[in-house]
Amino acid sequence: MAVELTPEGATAAVTAGRSLLGEGALACDASEVAAELRRLAANLAETSLEGSAAQRSAERLARQTPDLGPLLQPALDADGAAIARAAAGAGVDAEALARLLELALQPVLWVAAERCAALTDLDRWDRGYCPVCGSWPVLAELVGAERRRVLRCGRCGTGWSWLVLLCPYCGNDDHRTLGTLAQPDSADRVDTCERCHGYIKAIATYASHPAVRLAAEDVATVHLDVGAREAGYTRPGTVDPKTAGIPRLVREGR
Numbered sequence: 001m002a003v004e005l006t007p008e009g010a011t012a013a014v015t016a017g018r019s020l021l022g023e024g025a026l027a028c029d030a031s032e033v034a035a036e037l038r039r040l041a042a043n044l045a046e047t048s049l050e051g052s053a054a055q056r057s058a059e060r061l062a063r064q065t066p067d068l069g070p071l072l073q074p075a076l077d078a079d080g081a082a083i084a085r086a087a088a089g090a091g092v093d094a095e096a097l098a099r100l101l102e103l104a105l106q107p108v109l110w111v112a113a114e115r116c117a118a119l120t121d122l123d124r125w126d127r128g129y130c131p132v133c134g135s136w137p138v139l140a141e142l143v144g145a146e147r148r149r150v151l152r153c154g155r156c157g158t159g160w161s162w163l164v165l166l167c168p169y170c171g172n173d174d175h176r177t178l179g180t181l182a183q184p185d186s187a188d189r190v191d192t193c194e195r196c197h198g199y200i201k202a203i204a205t206y207a208s209h210p211a212v213r214l215a216a217e218d219v220a221t222v223h224l225d226v227g228a229r230e231a232g233y234t235r236p237g238t239v240d241p242k243t244a245g246i247p248r249l250v251r252e253g254r
């Protein structure tokens with residue numbers, strides 16, 4: 001697995017707000033991803049509801065995995081239409097294939113994220129979306145005694161520092177329209193934005209979680225998502241695609 005990107009190219013992309021995997025091609029071994037997909041499909045076939053579409057698709061994918069070569073880029077780009085076409089061609093459920101591809105690619109993304117972090121200083125990144133893969137953060141961590149706020153990507157695991165009074169989705173930094181849903185008996189909370197009606201969980205932790213632990217942390221704090229949605233917030237909020245993830249100060253040229 002290799003990320004075809006120079007340190008200079010990576011630094012230029014980070015400064016310009018362009019995600020690194022969109023800049024440098026990610027070269028990975030399709031047969032390794034296919035082997036992982038077969039393993040996951042076999043697991044899913046065993047654990048999902050007998051006779052369901054997901055189970056039938058998983059059984060088929062475990063037996064006969066389609067050629068993943070042409071599917072890797074659409075999967076990395078989360079290109080649902082291309083995946084749906086491949087699923088139709090293979091006679092499997094599009095949602096099941098998309099989910100399995102995402103899971104099968106995750107170990108590749110974790111390694112790619114580590115390589116990208118070694119190329120440049122990701123803490124100079126000033127956008128609300130992931131500097132490596134471009135996804136929205138799945139949660140924020142409040143790290144250590146100083147409760148430094150770090151956004152974490154649930155897809156590739158990348159973390160990047162973020163101001164407390166700044167919405168990662170619409171870039172709002174007006175404290176009058178930024179709020180918090182505090183939790184009784186917990187240092188965890190939900191940060192909300194009245195401008196885009198977005199929310200993000202903030203989880204107090206002594207140290208940043210390793211990438212492999214993030215999915216479990218997300219599930220363990222699902223009550224925060226439930227509370228936020230009941231209060232009318234979504235993740236991400238309703239943002240203009242042209243300015244999504246760009247802080248007001250960055251938009252206005254500081």
Ligand SMILES: [Zn+2]
Nearest residue numbers: 130133153156
């Ligand atoms: Zn990412």
Ligand SMILES: [Zn+2]
Nearest residue numbers: 167170193196
């Ligand atoms: Zn917002």
